[in-house]
Amino acid sequence: MAIVLFTAMVALATSYPQATGIIGVATITTPPLTTSTTFATTVPTSTTTTSSTTSTSFSTTATSTSTSTTSTYTSWSYTSTYSTTSTETSTYTSYTGTATSVDTSTSTVVTPTTQISTSTNTQASTTTVAVFPGCLIATATFGSELAPEVQLLRGFRDNAILKTVAGSGFMVAFNAWYYSFSPTVAGYLLTHPVERTIMKGVLYPLVGILKLSSLTFSATSAFPELAALLSGLVASSLIGAFYLGLPLGLVRAKIRRLQGSKAQVLLERSLVAALLFGLAALVAGEIFATPAVLIMSTVTVVLSMLFLSAAFTSARISRRLQTL
DSSP: OHHHHHHHHHHHHHTOTTOOSOOBOOOOOOOOOOOOEEEEEEEEEEEEEEEEEEEOOOOEEEEEEOOOEEEEEEOSSOEEEEEEOOEEEEEEOOOOEEEEEEEEEEEEEEEEEEEOOOOOOOOOOOOOOOBOOOOHHHHHHHSSTTSHHHHHHHHHHHHTGGGSHHHHHHHHHHHHHHTTTHHHHHHHHHTOHHHHHHHHHHHHHHHHHHHHHHHHHHHTTTSHHHHHHHHHHHHHHHHIIIIIIHHHHHHHHHOGGGOOHHHHHHHHHHHHHHHHHHHHHHHHHHHHTOHHHHHHHHHHHHHHHHHHHHHHHHHHHHHHHHHO
8 A cells, every 4th residue: 555655646746847836926027217317518609809909100290400500700801601501301100000800719618407318117027936825734724824833834844945956856746746635625624623623633743743854954954955855854754654654553453464574574675775766866866956856856765765664663563562
């Protein structure tokens, strides 16, 4: 029965090679952009100044007059009169002219002008955001997403497992399986208080197991991929021992044909081989970063460890009950 269940869960996990584990897509539209631009406008101003200078030269006439002097010489023998008159006229003439000079100067005036230009970006950008729903069954059982038990489960998933490559690969397969039935179960529990109370008793051991797994991850968080592997092995082994090994051991103790040692040994060897194969495939998937290999290998490791722990626990319980 364990082999059949193991084969079915592996087939279910590997039947979603394209799954991403992303449950929803959020579209974020970039708002319009407004740009303010300031321009300085230069307005050239040309000013022409005309100055007219008139130069006037006055005409000056200078007249030099020589006064004639009459000298009379008297001698004993005769008397002569000598008279000389000299007139000199000098005329200086200057010309009168008008000179006009034109001075043209150009001055530039810079007038600052502020122009506000508004541009609208109408191109919307769409961003795909991983939206993981809550733990539906746990939320319906404990009554709120804020319940400590729900916060513990979600914190271990979001802050530990999904932060690693191996853990993310496993959650792809787990989400495909879990969310295929959990909405129906959660809806049923919300309307049936008695079953909800029973489910609390069923989930409390799981909460304790995942708390221990979370502590294991924290202790080895310096190596995240190793931490994810060790915490996964702890969780799957304890879940298999408690939820499958314990009830199966009670059944095997009552039914003699289920107590065959040869079948037990063959089953355990097969599960050990599957576990080793899964670990080898996990290492290869980590090295070559192959999502499909990571999904298959993590599912194989978890399921083989779960069933191996269940088989070992049930065998020990059945033998102990037989000796009583």
